[in-house]
Amino acid sequence: MGLFGGSNREYQELCIYLKEQIFGFILEIFNPNKVRFTKVEELACDIKKLLFERMELLQVKLLNELLPA
Structure with missing residues (x-):
């Protein structure tokens, strides 16, 4: 059974995308080129920024999967 009436293949592709x-x-959060490890505040700010970027990508993907054009 797929996600919201979708096929098993679509569900698997979505799970793989989520895992990736x-x-x-x-x-990224352990990459010193993307995260500043100098102060706790900077570390938290950088991780939060990266998290929001990833969440935005996931939202777009889910909206496109659940509400196809």
Whole structure:
């Protein structure tokens, strides 16, 4: 059974995309070129920014999957 009436293949592709986004986020938060490890406040700010960027990508993907044109 797929997600909201979709096929199993669509559901699998969505799960793979989610997994890739989570792994990408984890890699980014430990990347010294993307996150400042100098102060706790800067670290938190950078991680929050990266999280919101990933969440935006997921929202777009989910909206396109659930509400196709």
